[in-house]
Amino acid sequence: MNHDKPGKLVDEGPRISEIDFSGFLMRVPTDRYHSAAFAEQERERLWMRTWQIVGRCDDAPEPGDWFEYRLFDQSWIVVRGRDRKLRGFVNACRHRGNAFCEGKGHAARFTCPYHNWSYGLDGKLLAVARPDFEGSLEEFVGKKAELGLLEVPVDAFGGFVFLNPDSAAEPLSEFLGEAAGLLAPYLMEEMTPYGFNVREEISCNWKVIMDAFQEGYHIQGVHPELVAAMDESQERYHFCGDHSVATAPFGASNQEESTLEELIQAIHSLPATFPAVADSLPRFDALVNEYRDAQGTLPSGVEVPVRSLLQQAMRETWTAKGLDVSGLTDNQLSDNHFWILFPNFFVTIHAGECTVIMSFPHESGDPNRCYWHVQNLQWFPPEQRAEKRTPITVVPRDEHYPYFLALEQDYEQMQRQQRGLRNSTQKFLSLTRQEVRLAHFHGTLASWVEQDGRR
Incomplete structure (x- = not known):
């Protein structure tokens, strides 16, 4: 229903x-x-x-996978951590601001090539070369805790990675609001x-x-x-x-004026724009053929629900292939x-x-x-x-x-x-x-x- x-x-x-x-x-x-x-x-x-889409979740499928996102002259990196969580960081070393990533790749840690400061996949500062900070060792340990990469909000919906440059941004779920619930049944993440x-x-x-x-x-x-x-x-x-x-x-625009055969032909033209429809056409044709007489002619005096037959064929075909379409209305099919x-x-x-x-x-x-x-x-x-x-x-x-x-x-x-x-x-x-x-x-x-x- x-x-x-x-x-x-x-x-x-x-x-x-x-x-x-x-x-x-x-x-x-x-x-x-x-x-x-x-x-x-x-x-x-x-x-x-x-919030803005910066990639797909499968752009960084495994722990250590990362990619760069640029907007204007700004740069961030999105990385999948060892806990499989996606995180976003400003692409700048906390020492002298050097950009340490470009493009995409895989890493166990991020090491700035300028002075070899290194960071974990969670953004925490791991080590510096020759830690020549003023003060005691305890003071340096405190500084180290404060000098991790600058984090920005990252979240995912529908298989898309969203990033917000504003560290004080509202959660993605609030930004999407009702739209998330309406789009979720399509299973774009799959x-x-x-x-x-x-x-x-x-x-x-x-x-x-x-x-x-x-x-x-x-x-x-x-x-x-x-x-x-x-x-x-x-x-x-x-x-x-x-x-x-x-x-x-x-x-x-043409359903009322077109013949049944013209409507059927129009449905057969759909794969030119949406290729996946092609897989449903054999079942659609079988359903239509149940209305044909022995000579293959569709009855002129009986309405053939062409639109409903397409929807039935698509629901049956996608379900048989393994896609759960139970959350979609007939029109969404x-x-x-x-x-x-x-x-x-x-x-x-x-x-x-x-x-x-x-x-x-x-x-x-x-x-x-x-x-x-x-x-x-x-x-x-x-x-x-x-x-x-x-x-x-x-x-x-x-x-x-x-x-x-x-x-x-x-x-x-x-x-x-x-x-x-x-x-x-x-x-x-x-x-x-x-x-x-x-x-x-x-x-x-x-x-x-x-x-x-x-x-």
């Missing part, structure tokens, strides 16, 4: 016509996208104080990067990327081949704190849920797989440039995950990774938009009701950046 599943909140969420827009920010100042002063406020009031996993520099502000993936209004102009499968009048929304989700039934975890995490997800898009400010601080990380995650049985895992591809500057059609279209469009946003005479953007999630996102951003950092 769906009524006892968290996803019902989204299944039954309001449509656009039912939303009260009085509290949303429908005019967005354009200087947010190109102003160096605003970018500096974002740095100090948002990025240095908020998914593996598969197919593509790319980080690339792009010539636009990081928010342009987040904006682009919070609305389907641009599909008619940028992705005309997807128009037949989208109808935003059927979208439902749910807002939970700083985060939000939207969903629309697959094929909403087949329909894409479009999530934004503030500030920079977008995921479109349904049973067994998802596409993740994250954007990060450029290390130079230039608000007209950023990085995006595009990643497909898919569920496989445990014994297959290591073999299936696709490592990250970091695209060198001035080179480009060729994405699939829709994503390539977005890549080009977002850079065109940034060129327009830099025009100083246009002072604000005017959002439509179909862009309600942008309005929510920018209202949240204002509460962090323009109200002197509320966290």
Whole structure:
């Protein structure tokens, strides 16, 4: 039954016509996208104080495994300790501030190559070369206890590693709030990067990327081949704190006008975007064939519940493969849920797989440039995950990774938009009701950046 599943909140969420827009920010100042002063406020009031995804838990699967995370000119390391706990530390020796890690690796301890001070995986100072401190041995032991690596909050959810540069940050569970309970049944922690996993520099502000993936209004102009499968009048929304989700039934715009065979063919086209659906198609076809007559024709006068048959096939197929989908509603099996975890995490997800898009400010601080990380995650049985895992591809500057059609279209469009946003005479953007999630996102951003950092 769906009524006892968290996803019902989204299944039954309001449509656009039912939303009260009085509290949303429908005019967005354009200087947010190109102003160096605003970018500096974002740095100090948002990025240095908020939880952000820095990797996957399987980037450091074993004790001693570590990786570096950089943001602007800041650097931290995430390491799995001997107790298997993930911890985060400022990437600077407590002696003279030397950065002692770069990239990723494995170590029994961290040793600064400048003066050979060494630290345990828990950040504690283990030893120094020739401890020439003023005072007694007892005083040195006291200093040693105070000179461990500076720790920052690190936690995990859904297989993602989150880090917060602010040592006084609220717990991750409080930051995610209701969103964690809604996303938990997908079991993202059991998914593996598969197919593509790319980080690339792009010539636009990081928010342009987040904006682009919070609305389907641009599909008619940028992705005309997807128009037949989208109808935003059927979208439902749910807002939970700083985060939000939207969903629309697959094929909403053409279900009433399409023949049964056209709807079936549309379902067969789904693996072009979500490859894991292919495994459910044989069972789906078998269920549909039960409605066909001896000549293989579907009855014209009897409704065939194509959508429900797809959901049944997906539930049966995933369960047979070993994925527990008992916590998902029928709609979460087949329909894409479009999530934004503030500030920079977008995921479109349904049973067994998802596409993740994250954007990060450029290390130079230039608000007209950023990085995006595009990643497909898919569920496989445990014994297959290591073999299936696709490592990250970091695209060198001035080179480009060729994405699939829709994503390539977005890549080009977002850079065109940034060129327009830099025009100083246009002072604000005017959002439509179909862009309600942008309005929510920018209202949240204002509460962090323009109200002197509320966290």
